[in-house]
Amino acid sequence: MLNPKLKLNPKLFNQDVEQVPIRKGFGQGLLLAGEIDKNVVALCADLTESTQMHFFKEKFPERFIEMGVAEQNLVTVASGMAAMDKIPFCSSYAMFSPGRNWEQIRTTIAYNDRPVKIVGSHAGISVGADGGTHQALEDIALMRVIPNMDIISPCDAIEAKKATVALTKTGKPAYLRLAREKTPIITTEETPMQIGKAEIYWVPDVGLAQVGIIVTGSLTYHAMLAAKELETKGIKTKVMNLSSIMPIDIEAIVALAKECRAIVTVEEHQVKGGMGSAVAEVLAQNYPVPIEFIGVQNLFGQSGSPDKLIEHYQMGTPDIILAVEKVLKRKINPHT
Numbered sequence: 001m002l003n004p005k006l007k008l009n010p011k012l013f014n015q016d017v018e019q020v021p022i023r024k025g026f027g028q029g030l031l032l033a034g035e036i037d038k039n040v041v042a043l044c045a046d047l048t049e050s051t052q053m054h055f056f057k058e059k060f061p062e063r064f065i066e067m068g069v070a071e072q073n074l075v076t077v078a079s080g081m082a083a084m085d086k087i088p089f090c091s092s093y094a095m096f097s098p099g100r101n102w103e104q105i106r107t108t109i110a111y112n113d114r115p116v117k118i119v120g121s122h123a124g125i126s127v128g129a130d131g132g133t134h135q136a137l138e139d140i141a142l143m144r145v146i147p148n149m150d151i152i153s154p155c156d157a158i159e160a161k162k163a164t165v166a167l168t169k170t171g172k173p174a175y176l177r178l179a180r181e182k183t184p185i186i187t188t189e190e191t192p193m194q195i196g197k198a199e200i201y202w203v204p205d206v207g208l209a210q211v212g213i214i215v216t217g218s219l220t221y222h223a224m225l226a227a228k229e230l231e232t233k234g235i236k237t238k239v240m241n242l243s244s245i246m247p248i249d250i251e252a253i254v255a256l257a258k259e260c261r262a263i264v265t266v267e268e269h270q271v272k273g274g275m276g277s278a279v280a281e282v283l284a285q286n287y288p289v290p291i292e293f294i295g296v297q298n299l300f301g302q303s304g305s306p307d308k309l310i311e312h313y314q315m316g317t318p319d320i321i322l323a324v325e326k327v328l329k330r331k332i333n334p335h336t
Helices: 020-036 054-059 071-083 101-112 124-130 138-142 157-166 215-234 250-260 273-287 306-312 316-334
Strands: 019-021 039-044 065-066 087-094 115-121 150-152 172-178 183-184 199-202 211-215 237-243 244-247 262-269 293-297
Touching: 019 020, 019 101, 020 054, 020 087, 020 115, 020 157, 039 054, 039 071, 039 124, 039 306, 065 157, 101 306, 115 250, 124 306, 138 150, 138 172, 138 244, 138 262, 138 273, 157 172, 183 215, 199 215, 211 215, 211 250, 211 273, 211 316, 215 237, 215 262, 250 262, 250 273, 250 306, 262 273, 262 316, 273 293, 293 316
Parallel strands: 039 065, 039 087, 087 115, 115 172, 150 172, 211 237, 211 262, 262 293
Antiparallel strands: 019 183, 150 244, 199 237
């Protein structure tokens, strides 16, 4: 059942559940952040409406800079503004930022520990028809290896809005990963969101969970559907929303592993180097358990509808269910 402590959307499993692009939540959050703090500024690489920065641009034109198709310059200028006590948010498609300008992010932002917020929109294969060249499936891995870098991957538009405002207060470099397509609203304004803290969104009706599902980003809804269906099969799970990939909530991950003794990670990203790898590192050092990884398995993306691509790359609700059943067998029979 939905964790009653977190005040999640009670209409989540209704057919008419509201769906909003996660990137729109960022746009709303950036506008709110700009109203709260006059030092918040915005820079974009010729994708203002696509990345939803137009809300900020319209209200604060004097604090918005259109950089054009120049992603390397985008983050370098943002770093300079951060050195002058501004809080810059710079946005583009994730394939181009951090995909194209990784070295500038590493050297001018992270190396100097400048509080620039890199916003990578249109991440994952759910970009759809844009195809493999535009589908960023490696961005978490790219950013996770950079020292000083926080990484936030919101599950819905409301969490994206909260994360955007929260990032203005960290004083650190950060990467905010956003999906393009409409995503069901999972949380509410009352649902807690804290950088560095994971939350359990689904809990068994009674008893302890047998498998822990750890998910980030746009596939959280699929993980929740899987947990609900598994409950009807007599398999008890907990679903953890790990929107804060860096800093990572070691305590919560270890506690979930100790309760369940089997974990499935779910992300719209390459399995190699992604959120699942981060979880595996935590557990390898603290409490090793069997793990199954849902994500893209060392492949490039391709053109297609988002739903079909999620199905093709085996990241949907049925695939999560199969992974839970598989890891449960490994838990019971550790030599199989």
